[in-house]
Amino acid sequence: DLFTATADLQHMLGAEKNIVPVINDYIEAEQERLEQLKKFAEEYNTRNAEAQEVGTEFVTNPINAFLLIKRLTSEWRQVEEMMRNNHAHRFIKNITVRREENEVKFPGEEDLSGAAIALLRLQDVYKLDTHDLANGMIRGEKVGHKLNAHDVFEVGRAAYNAKDYYHCLMWMQEALNRLENENPQTIEESEILEYLAYSLYQQGNVRRALTLTKKLARIAPGHPRARGNIKWYEDRLDGKELQGDLPPVVNKRVEWDGIPERDAYESLCRGEEKKPTPEEQRKLYCYYKNDRPFLKIAPIKVEIIRHNPLAVLFKQVVSDREIAVIQDLARPKLKRATVQNAVTGELEHASYRISKSAWLKEMESEVVARVNRRIGDMTNLNQETSEDLQIANYGLGGHYDPHYDFARKEETNAFKTLGTGNRIATVLFYMSQPDLGGATVFNKLGIAFFPSVHDALFWYNLKRNGDGDMRTRHAACPVLLGVKWVSNKWIHERGQEFTRPCGLDEDVYERFVGDLSPMHRPI
Numbered sequence: 001d002l003f004t005a006t007a008d009l010q011h012m013l014g015a016e017k018n019i020v021p022v023i024n025d026y027i028e029a030e031q032e033r034l035e036q037l038k039k040f041a042e043e044y045n046t047r048n049a050e051a052q053e054v055g056t057e058f059v060t061n062p063i064n065a066f067l068l069i070k071r072l073t074s075e076w077r078q079v080e081e082m083m084r085n086n087h088a089h090r091f092i093k094n095i096t097v098r099r100e101e102n103e104v105k106f107p108g109e110e111d112l113s114g115a116a117i118a119l120l121r122l123q124d125v126y127k128l129d130t131h132d133l134a135n136g137m138i139r140g141e142k143v144g145h146k147l148n149a150h151d152v153f154e155v156g157r158a159a160y161n162a163k164d165y166y167h168c169l170m171w172m173q174e175a176l177n178r179l180e181n182e183n184p185q186t187i188e189e190s191e192i193l194e195y196l197a198y199s200l201y202q203q204g205n206v207r208r209a210l211t212l213t214k215k216l217a218r219i220a221p222g223h224p225r226a227r228g229n230i231k232w233y234e235d236r237l238d239g240k241e242l243q244g245d246l247p248p249v250v251n252k253r254v255e256w257d258g259i260p261e262r263d264a265y266e267s268l269c270r271g272e273e274k275k276p277t278p279e280e281q282r283k284l285y286c287y288y289k290n291d292r293p294f295l296k297i298a299p300i301k302v303e304i305i306r307h308n309p310l311a312v313l314f315k316q317v318v319s320d321r322e323i324a325v326i327q328d329l330a331r332p333k334l335k336r337a338t339v340q341n342a343v344t345g346e347l348e349h350a351s352y353r354i355s356k357s358a359w360l361k362e363m364e365s366e367v368v369a370r371v372n373r374r375i376g377d378m379t380n381l382n383q384e385t386s387e388d389l390q391i392a393n394y395g396l397g398g399h400y401d402p403h404y405d406f407a408r409k410e411e412t413n414a415f416k417t418l419g420t421g422n423r424i425a426t427v428l429f430y431m432s433q434p435d436l437g438g439a440t441v442f443n444k445l446g447i448a449f450f451p452s453v454h455d456a457l458f459w460y461n462l463k464r465n466g467d468g469d470m471r472t473r474h475a476a477c478p479v480l481l482g483v484k485w486v487s488n489k490w491i492h493e494r495g496q497e498f499t500r501p502c503g504l505d506e507d508v509y510e511r512f513v514g515d516l517s518p519m520h521r522p523i
C-alpha cells in the first residue's frame, strides 16, 4: 500500500506522469486505424455510387459481380478485422508490465479506501465540515481541489464498506447536493440514492429510507434492487408510522469504536490543552545539560515541559544533514507499521496505526552511531540494551491511537526475545514539522505536543520501582497537512541499575534528566 506513508505517496506523481504518454500514443495509434477505416468507407461509397448509376445491370457483368462479391466478403473481412483491431490491450499491457516490474508505483483499491477513510478520520478529529472538505478547504483555507459528485460519492462508499453509516450519510447527502449543480453529471442520482437510503435506515430513519427508495424506483424503473428494498423497508415499518411529517435526520456518530478516551484524545489533537496552573508553570524552566564529558564543550538545551511524571524537550539535537541521511537510509526500508496483538503476541497491521517504519542499525552509518551516542549524553541512560533506531513516516491521516510504549504485565510475550526487560524510557525525535496536526498527545496528562523539527521529546515509561507508569499513555494525532517523520529510541531496563537506580518509595520521580536521588522530594 502507498497511503500509509507520504514517502511512498510521492512516487505516485511519477505514475501519473507516466500515464500521459501512454494515453497519447494510444490515441495516435487509434487515429491511424480510424483513418484507414474512413478510407475503406470512402472506397465503398464511390464504388457504390458508380454501381447505383449503372443500376441493376451492374451485376449482369461477371467482372462487376465478382468485384461486388469480393467487396462484401474478403474485403469486408479486412474491415471487420480492422474494426476489431483496437490497440488498447497492447497499451494496457505495457502499463501493467511496468506496474509489475515496479518501475512505477500504482495505488490499488486498498489505497483508495485508505485515503477516503483518512479524510473521515481527519474530519472527525479536527471537526471539519463535509461541504468545506469537498470544496478543498481546510480550516478556512483553500488547500486542494474541489471534489465533484463522483469523488464525494467515492468517499461515502468507502465509509459504507467500513460499515460507517454516520459518515456514509453525510457524504452521500453532499454527493447529492453537488449533483444538482452538475452538468454533465459525474454520477447517476440513483446510485447515490441507494446508499443514502441504506445509511438513513442504519441511522434509525426508516421512513426517509423508504421515501428515498420510492424516488429511486421512480427515476430508475429498471433498478435491480429498488422494488425489493421498498418491500424490505416497508416490512421494517410494519405498517406503522406511515403518516405525518418525515422524522428529521439525526446522524449520530458511533460512540464506541474501541478507544475509551476518544473525545479527550481528539480535543487534545486540536490543541485544546489543559493549561498548567500558575503554580505548575512556575516550576518549568530550561537549562543547559553539561553533566557528561562531551557536553562540557557542547551542552544540550533542555526544556522541562512538566513534572511528575517528568517530560522534557531536548532542543536542536539533530541536524538537517543528519535528518537527510537518516531519511535516505530509511526510505527504501519503510514497511507498514505493525502492532502487537495483546492476545496472540503476533504482529499485525491495524487501522489505528497508519505509518511506515524502518529500523536502522548503528553499523549502517556513522550518523546513526553518532545519534545513538548523543542519546546516551541526552538521557544518561545506558544504550547497550536499547533497541535500534526506529524511523517512522506517517501517511494520509497517519496516526497512532493512544497506547503505552512499555509492555503491561499481561503482555508476557513482549520484548521476551530481547532479554533486556521493559522499555524504561522513550526518546522521540521530530525529523519534520507537519503544517497542521500530527501532535504527540498524552491524554491522561492533558498535554499536546506539536512537533518542532530538530527537537526530541523524552519521558520515562516506568516508575522508579519498575512498574509501568500508566500516566504515560500517549498517541500520535493524525497528520492534517504536510509531512511527519519521527524517530524513536526505546531504552530498556537492563543495564540501568546505576544510571536509574530504584527509588526508596514508589512515588520517587526525577526532577530533571538523570536525577539519581532515591528520595521523593516534591518541588
Ligand SMILES: O=C(O)CCC(=O)C(=O)O
Pocket: 392, 400, 405, 428, 438, 439, 440, 441, 474, 475, 476, 477, 486, 488
Ligand atoms: O509520532 C508520535 O508523535 C508518537 C509515536 C509513538 O508514540 C510511537 O511510535 O510509539
Ligand SMILES: [Fe+2]
Pocket: 403, 404, 405, 474
Ligand atoms: Fe509511543
